[in-house]
Amino acid sequence: MFQALESGMVMGSIYALLALAINIIYSTTGIINFAHGEIVMLGAMFALTFIVTSGIPFLLGLILTCITVAIVAVILYYCTVRPFGDKLGNSLGWLMATLGAGIVFTNIAMLVFGTQPKAFPPIGGSELVKIFGIKLLPHDIWVLVITLLIALFFNVVLGKTILGNAIKATSFSHSVTKLMGISSQKIVLTCFAMSGIIAAIAGILISPITFVGPQMTATIGLKGFGAAIIGGVGNSKGAFAGGLLLGILEALAMTQVTPGYKDAIAFLIMIIAISIKPEGIFGVAYEKKV
Amino acid sequence: MLKVNNIHVSYGKVEIIKQVSFEVNQGEVVVIIGANGAGKTTIMKTVTGLLKPTQGEILFEGQNIARTPAEKIVKLGLAMCPEGRQVFPQHTVYENLVLGGYLIRKDKPMFQKNIEQMYNLFPILKERSKQVAGTLSGGEQQMLAIARAMMSNPKLLLLDEPSAGLAPIYVKNIFDMIQKLSEQGTTILLVEQMANMALKIADRAYVLETGRIALGGTAVEIMNDPKVVESYLGSKKY
Numbered sequence: 170m171f172q173a174l175e176s177g178m179v180m181g182s183i184y185a186l187l188a189l190a191i192n193i194i195y196s197t198t199g200i201i202n203f204a205h206g207e208i209v210m211l212g213a214m215f216a217l218t219f220i221v222t223s224g225i226p227f228l229l230g231l232i233l234t235c236i237t238v239a240i241v242a243v244i245l246y247y248c249t250v251r252p253f254g255d256k257l258g259n260s261l262g263w264l265m266a267t268l269g270a271g272i273v274f275t276n277i278a279m280l281v282f283g284t285q286p287k288a289f290p291p292i293g294g295s296e297l298v299k300i301f302g303i304k305l306l307p308h309d310i311w312v313l314v315i316t317l318l319i320a321l322f323f324n325v326v327l328g329k330t331i332l333g334n335a336i337k338a339t340s341f342s343h344s345v346t347k348l349m350g351i352s353s354q355k356i357v358l359t360c361f362a363m364s365g366i367i368a369a370i371a372g373i374l375i376s377p378i379t380f381v382g383p384q385m386t387a388t389i390g391l392k393g394f395g396a397a398i399i400g401g402v403g404n405s406k407g408a409f410a411g412g413l414l415l416g417i418l419e420a421l422a423m424t425q426v427t428p429g430y431k432d433a434i435a436f437l438i439m440i441i442a443i444s445i446k447p448e449g450i451f452g453v454a455y456e457k458k459v
Numbered sequence: 460m461l462k463v464n465n466i467h468v469s470y471g472k473v474e475i476i477k478q479v480s481f482e483v484n485q486g487e488v489v490v491i492i493g494a495n496g497a498g499k500t501t502i503m504k505t506v507t508g509l510l511k512p513t514q515g516e517i518l519f520e521g522q523n524i525a526r527t528p529a530e531k532i533v534k535l536g537l538a539m540c541p542e543g544r545q546v547f548p549q550h551t552v553y554e555n556l557v558l559g560g561y562l563i564r565k566d567k568p569m570f571q572k573n574i575e576q577m578y579n580l581f582p583i584l585k586e587r588s589k590q591v592a593g594t595l596s597g598g599e600q601q602m603l604a605i606a607r608a609m610m611s612n613p614k615l616l617l618l619d620e621p622s623a624g625l626a627p628i629y630v631k632n633i634f635d636m637i638q639k640l641s642e643q644g645t646t647i648l649l650v651e652q653m654a655n656m657a658l659k660i661a662d663r664a665y666v667l668e669t670g671r672i673a674l675g676g677t678a679v680e681i682m683n684d685p686k687v688v689e690s691y692l693g694s695k696k697y
């Protein structure tokens with residue numbers, strides 16, 4: 170039971186990181202980046218190349234991965250979102266474009282890295298440590314701590330800084346934000362870069378759990394969207410809560426049914442959550458003033 | 460200060476603004492009046508750079524800004540209070556003012572001075588500084604929208620129908636404020652359907668009819684033009 174709870178929190182943290190990044194982009198552009206799971210996969214691939222294959226020290230490798238993936242996310246913006254202009258709500262072009270980009274990323278990964286999943290060392294070694302009588306892998310603790318730190322960091326950035334103010338303003342209206350002398354495009358680019366950095370970190374954190382391969386995030390990516398929706402799209406606290414909730418429920422359900430049903434259970438949870446509270450647990454159905 | 464020369468503006472293939480020219484001189488209050496759908500908002504958006512003209516030039520202090528991005532035009536000293544107020548509904552009153560002062564954020568004393576000035580001009584904003592703007596009344600939102608635009612120290616302030624949807628008492632209030640801002644040295648370009656009130660505080664006026672300037676002159680001339688009296692001043696709404 171405790172073991173299930175613990176592994177649920179670990180996977181839940183990963184879903185939360187995905188949901189957080191999906192939300193940042195959603196809130197300023199109104200689009201859902203369907204290539205996000207694949208960007209996380211690329212993060213894992215780059216980390217593998219830098220840290221395992223090239224033997225670059227972990228921290229430096231982490232920074233390099235973050236920079237590289239942030240650049241990939243910015244390129245993704247220019248290729249799949251920018252061509253459709255500011256008024257993304259009016260077209261669904263971005264939907265096909267981001268889905269397509271995801272497929273392109275997977276195929277590039279297959280070509281360059283091969284289809285064979287590769288191992289990635291867990292952070293802090295593979296020796297179990299004992300906390301409150303429960304045996305834990307240090308890596309799991311790192312996942313929880315890093316996720317919590319990132320979520321807190323975002324809460325502060327979005328709630329307390331001028332950048333956060335400008336991001337919130339951009340979610341309301343690009344043109345009114347421009348009238349303040351703020352380049353809404355720069356804000357959107359910043360958000361894409363931030364989503365790339367979170368994706369890189371998420372990629373490094375799941376690699377030891379899933380192994381590194383082109384398909385590693387195929388279902389995890391979908392669960393990230395699920396977590397974002399459960400929490401209320403566009404809400405970063407909700408993303409965090411939604412991710413953890415999904416991870417924990419999924420793990421608890423696993424104690425009752427055979428592992429083959431894992432993904433089915435996760436999607437069932439998502440469907441139930443969405444039908445009970447379509448606007449998400451933290452979502453508010455805004456009324457527009459006329 | 461602002462000189463608009465023969466601009467044409469289209470949405471897709473539909474040309475809405477046809478060969479429009481007008482100017483605003485330093486220190487003036489200039490009003491553009493016109494019926495619904497005449498193209499007033501389209502002109503304002505074009506001057507602020509949110510829309511680009513297909514032809515013509517827009518000179519602001521001698522510099523052609525027809526191709527300059529909106530966020531750079533604000534830097535030159537041209538701010539707009541957009542149609543429908545458009546305050547940031549999820550930000551507090553204070554945060555709205557902070558965003559309005561984004562360009563002067565590094566100059567802390569100036570920023571503080573501007574905030575104080577706006578609180579003096581609109582005391583209700585000080586009272587409501589921590590309230591979320593979406594929950595303000597329409598009149599309070601309009602004051603906030605004007606104050607937000609004034610935070611960047613504009614030389615020229617554009618106001619798009621500041622009186623729309625407001626109770627008469629608020630309308631009077633808003634026009635008094637506009638006059639005050641003008642007396643304090645801000646040049647003003649105003650778009651209004653409340654032609655009566657607007658012409659009273661204006662120096663000069665233009666009449667816009669289906670995307671063309673039909674008439675231009677001093678406020679007094681326009682006020683006494685028989686056609687204007689008939690179409691825009693005839694039936695007093697209150």
Ligand SMILES: Nc1ncnc2c1ncn2[C@@H]1O[C@H](COP(=O)(O)OP(=O)(O)OP(=O)(O)O)[C@@H](O)[C@H]1O
Pocket residue numbers: 470475493494495496497498499500501502542652
């Ligand atoms: N985004 C748009 N796409 C297509 N047509 C538009 C768009 N915005 C405005 N129009 C059209 O352009 C014309 C002028 O609109 P505009 O908003 O400039 O009028 P207005 O004079 O400001 O009217 P009002 O007094 O009602 O605010 C209208 O016929 C309108 O339907």
Ligand SMILES: [Mg+2]
Pocket residue numbers: 499500501542619620
């Ligand atoms: Mg209008």
